[in-house]
Amino acid sequence: MEQICLQYTTNPQRGKNMFVLGMLGWLYGQDLDLAREQVSFTFRTKSKDILNRNLQLLEAGHEWSGQNLDFRFEIASAPREEAQIVVNGNTALALGIMASGMEICAMYPITPATSASHYLSEMFENVGGMVHQAEDEIAACAFAIGASYAGKCAVTITSGPGMALKQELIGLAAMAEIPLVIVNVQRGGPSTGLPTKVEQGDLLQAMFGTHGDAPKVVMAAATVEDCFYQPIAARKIAEAFNLPVILLTDANLATAQQPFTRPRLRKEWFAAPIDQSAIPEGERPYDWDPTTGLRRRFTPGQPGGMHTLTGLAHDRYSRVAYDPASNEDGLRHRSLKLAAFQKTLTAPAVFGDPDGDLLVVGWGSTKGVIEEAVEQLRSEGRRVGALHLTYLQPMASGIGEILKRFRQVLSVEMNWSDSVETSQTTLDNRRYSNLAWLLRARYLIDVDCWSEVQGQPLKPRTVAQAMRNKLKQGVARV
């Protein structure tokens, strides 16, 4: 290939990408017109000579493949009726944050979350917001909390290690009931781990990372499109229920490009100016509704609403209160909010068979892979389905019933779980995958798990094989 490239360029290191693009065009039976047009557009600011050489390389790759390769794939392109947006997950996340009406994003550089902040830093001020690069992860979270307290909900973007550092402040947001959105673009852990590689290892951290009982909503994006829409939902939930909302994406979604239908922006996403009306006399900052736990948030600037917010146990006046009754009163009402929010959720649809021998449960970026594996097994005559969860905390009603419709349930995740049968591991000491723990605890169902933590996306054929093993021998990993 280098030899051929040398005909057009002095440095084949810089030309072979165009050659390979031409090869791919031939392999997938695509005509080159679209590629020519896009290459011309990309190099529009370069000289005619550079453009021509790139086009020649493109065609050379195409021609070489026709002469030398004895295989090609026919994948019919699916024309879409509506305009599509093509971005990676981190760009979609940044677009979603801008569309959510949130105006302040505080962050500290961390891989693989930074590219979202890069794009936000470039664009946010055009849309009436700003990115604050704080001195550390803790300060970024504190800054976002301060901004949220004084106005609209703010967001902080991070990855696993930064998430660990923010935990005490997430507890403060839960305790003082300040809306806050925390995005965790997950990477391999623990410690510095695999900074650029994918893992789904932070679900339990998101759920239980804070000391004490700190109710928060945990949701996960499965697609690039989710990365756009979930920040909008997250802000709405955070402000409606006055609590932290953790949004989990991962290193795969961060860089994966997937098209999705161009969103139609809605005015209400941006709305909600800060309430500065006077607080009626007698209204207290923590007048919790006895059935929903909700209360009106007092924002600085509101006459008559003066009080001191505190991370200490407090009574309904927000006064520090150490008495046993006040402490439980607060705990109960903060917990109640999750129950109230849960009532608004509906269980996701089951992919594949609605009941049968095996249900695979997943969350996050593995959705496509799992569904492909399920399709494969169904084509082999198996009765299997997949359930993919967006809301991990709280979980929608009806999930337990879905699990019970299948003979066996298997979670498929990209985080560590022990194999069942080793010299040391038994069912007594087995450590399960993140979601498997949660499902077992909540639904009292013997949910098995299969996981791979190689820092790589899962492959449909390995998931399919795990499913076959599970169906045949009752154990997914053999």
Place this chain on the structure above:
Amino acid sequence: MFNPIETLIRSVTDIDADPYSLGDFLGVDSRWCQRCGNNAILTAVQKLCAEEQLAPEKTVFVSGIGCSSRLPHYMGTYGFHALHGRALPVAEGIKIRRPDLHVFVTTGDGDCCSIGAGHWLHAIRYNMNITVLLHDNQIYGLTKNQVSPTSPRGLVSNTSPHGASLDPLNPLAATLGMSNISFVAQAVDWVPSVLYDVIEQAFHHRGLSFVCIMQRCPNYLPDHFEEYIKNPDRLVLLTHARGLQVEESIARRFKHREEHDPADLDRARELSMPRDRIPLGILYRNPEVLCYEDVRSGVEHLSVAERMAALEREFDKFTVDAASPQG
């Protein structure tokens, strides 16, 4: 949120409104020990709020954790009693969102100079318009008598039973060593008039004003500051036409006075270094330093329609349809 017309109307109507009295700035009763120096600081800021007629709903006291950080509860304003060491970044978030609010931070030597030390240096660099009061009692009081970063070497405490092994951190010198500093002053709780004057000037300074206050802890270090209280020889009062101007009745209590121009950073640094006498007054002031909120005010100046249009233009960049692949 912030509606300029509404604010204007309010400011006009405020002229006729009843002025706020000291009572408007009282919160719940203080739980500090009797004779605690924090009480003097509380009195000073309550008086400041009343004198300056700050609307209680437009004023926020932010604190971390420690004895000092209980102060917001004792105010009649908005308050945010945050986490240990984190008062400054919380206050910065409030200020960036709401430059219309008066933001104060009350913090202690442990809160600011130990667990929150990183935030302290960066807060100075951001130079947001916030008044920071460092209550420096040189001991951990709330957690009951542990050595603090500002405790003198040899101090016996529960965690230094054989005496503190290190020389103390000097908050004044450390602050004056930073870049972007704009206001640095020192006061002591037992000279209330100077304490008030310093806080008042700090409040009027536009930028981050850092006031180090030597504060007595009668419970754990009852005699710690006695030598300074009993022997005015140990203090030097800094006065200047552009700095503190003290009435003669007060000034004559100080044996040592120095005309110190707050623009003179070199002299301020000299004064801050450990020596026989500690300086009281304004060490440094530079009103020219840029405020972070002035250069980063991207928030809420666009209408919803403008914001939606800007975002649509972003979508255009990434939109693919058959007609034009590059969008």
